[in-house]
Amino acid sequence: MTDQHLPPKVNQWKTLDKDLGRIVALERATAAIARPTVAIGLALVFVVICGLVAVAATGMGSGTLVIVAAAVFGAYMALNIGANDVANNMGPAVGAKALTMGGALVIAVVFETAGSLIAGGDVVSTISGGIVAPAAVADPETFIRAMMAALIAASVWLNLATWLGAPVSTTHAIVGGVLGAGAMAAGFGAVQWGTMGQIAASWVISPVLGGFFAALFLAFIKRFVNDAEDKLGAARLWVPVLIGLMAGTFTAYLAMKGLKRLVDVSMPQALVLGLVVGVAVWAVFRPVIRRRAAGMENRKRSLKQLFGLPLIASAALLSFAHGANDVANAVGPLAAIVHAVKAMDASEAVAIPLWVMGIGAFGISFGLLLFGPRLIRLVGQEITKLNQMRAYCVALSAAITVIAASGLGLPVSSTHIAVGGVFGVGFYREWNAERRARMLNLQKGKPVAPDERRRRKLVRRAHVMGIAAAWVVTVPLTALLSAVLFWMLGAVI
Template sequence: MADQDSPEKWTTLDRDLERLSRLESAGMYVSRPLFGMGISLLFICLAALAASILIGGQPDKLVVVVAAAFGAYMALNIGANDVANNVGPAVGARALSMAGAILIAAICESAGALLAGGDVVSTISKDIIDPSGLAEGQKFIWAMMAALLSAAIWVNLATWIGAPVSTTHSVVGGVMGAGIAAAGLAAVNWTSMSAIAASWVISPALGGAIAAAMLAFIKWKIIYVEDKIAAARKWVPVLIGIMAAAFAVYLSIKGLKKIVKIDLPTALLIGAVAGVAFSVLSKPLINRQSVGLENRNRSLKVLFRLPLVVSAALLSFAHGANDVANAVGPLAAIVAASQTAGVATSVSIPLWVMVIGAFGISFGLMLFGPKLIGMVGSQITKLNPMRAYCVALSAAITVIAASWLGLPVSSTHIAVGGVFGVGFFREWDHERRVKKMQVSQTPKKPLGPEERRRRKLVRRSHFLTIVAAWVVTVPATALLSGLCFWALNSVAAN
């Protein structure tokens, strides 16, 4: 018989404890999604309860309570999907940890929604549907509820498959589908829909082109020169100034509409002043940071980390100010329609409705955001601080250009298009340099097709999945919305 303190006894005990530990870890892994779903369900119920208390005994109280639940569900999905575009590049470049990115984004998204979120929104998103086709108040309410629910379901599905999609386009498709179901094809403003369809191509192409151009500039002015540190001291303050100018204009036009109205020429002047000021102020900081750095590419990453963190915060603030309307705009329209029994072309968003949107986006980000943040930040192509800087800058510049041209663009398409642009430029630059080396050295056996595909720097599977999701978004949400409208109308009739 083995002694009570024999090594065999403790070895057996260790193995048993290890099995229990693995079982506990597996249980936590399985229950993690259930925890998120539970918190989400609790938030939706609290939103409905708050609506029930705050609206008092007005007519159609039950309709508003259900709409509040739908709005909370949509806000959660916006946080889970859309916010990844703002912080994903910084996380992929390791300028921010996942926890740090979620904390910064949650605070800035909520601040943007509550401080600068639009207090008046169009009830017929982007003039998609002729309001006269939904003149009956009850029909309008069912259309807005169907649009809200269908958009939330589609964004939820896209998050599940790992595809960042446009929540704006989801709402547009939902409004269009409900409008067709309620008033027929003639009710759709096809001119506006054509402009939105064009933005599917314009947004990512423009964002990708600007990001690629910025990366090309950084490579040829800083990375490919002999003295990289001296080049960085010269050009990084200029690049910080460009970013400051772009974000000053971006926030002036898009992020601060509720606080102050600023036209484009004034915003450009503000951007020019901010750009010069930050370029001058950042020069001593870059000089200090570059002291003692080795003359190699890895050293340059340090100089771009702080601008990336600031850009993630600013993008999140502006996103919260603008895209919160995707969650609460239809809800505010339903609240107004239930009070007036009519259709208003624009409505004010009550504070309690805005709070639902702001907190819903933050909860959705914290509970489900890491999946899409990882996708945008590292799974499409490998990002470092320089490449992520180009993506963030392209997002701000593209929105400014689109506002000037009057084009309806998606921040999701722009940011992800920027990631694609950086990745495809890296592929082109890599092949160019390889060919140049082969010409100057002994020719080698050319790579086969399989090996060439394996060495691609942009993962084609993710590229095809995301593009397919973009193309399908409006038709899918329109179909879902039509079905939801039919179901809600049938229930109301009975």
């Protein structure tokens, strides 16, 4: 029956339903458009508040305008760190569905803020990371211009990288900024090229080590747990060991990297502490895993549930360590500028004031809440498919790689390690699937078909190339931008 033959009331209700459907679609489209606008508005409000906090904390004076400008750009940098860098900690847990996006954001905000305020920013040198000889920019005005240019350049690049969907190293961004401004101020001879060579080497070392360890752990779990005939028996034996290894690794990691401000711990002491905690956690979790496994089926799907809670704990600990370590990338240059303006001295180490630390801590958290979900989804869902087991391997790999690299004296990026771990898990699964297909086809007496080989590509190549390109250009691009900004700021400062 056509609409024209329906009773008037039926036609009226159908028309009303269509109109309501259009209104709902319009409201959804409006909300989708307005969401980024609201986020940008809230970010601007936060930046303005940080400028006002700077005035209240330092008072009015001859250098107030410079301090306010530095506070504004420090807040902008912190927002961009939250939007870009935190995804590496939370992405795997969200991609594995161990956490919802909302739960991940809450945990990350709490632990990032705690790490920043409790253990972050022990002391920041006047020239970040020994990139430029301190004597080359000892003049306060030159130093302020260099730090301001580095801060702005790093912030702008992080903002662009987030928009492009590329997780990059905030440390490399600020290092590139200092390099460009320092070279512009004192010439290329003042640049400490040995340090720069180590940083360039970390572009390769970090993701390769992260991917290697993540693939190694996944291979171990598949060999001794997943592929075992008695899967639950193997899980009762090995899952407590893996959880203890995680606990011990993170204890050593936090002792060395995240608690410098609270206590000075050498690497041997951190490793002994990690061993003690790891054994204790293993002993505690043996009966816990035994009870949880008691009612499960002897299937691979059941085993994944055992890794959910440890994965959430590892994501929280990574966020704490990230807040403790990377907050200095946002507030270090700001603290150095405040010190140079107030003391008119750029030749000594700079302690970070509490109000400056607050800008960094809350800026990272706000940046994560407002702009972080996009990259969390990319890292956790769009590079390769993750479950609790694979994501756990990525988190464990991140902590172990940092400790191993520290022991060998190798400079590494936590961002590159985490994303490299995701790549490593994906490429291992590709290799393993290809190996199984080849063995199966050899038994049938035929080679693996090209179409079948293409279907077994479990890592998105476009993301691999895009992220790798962003990593490579981070230092040179921020250096170039910082050099231009240093020259432009000469007319202002």
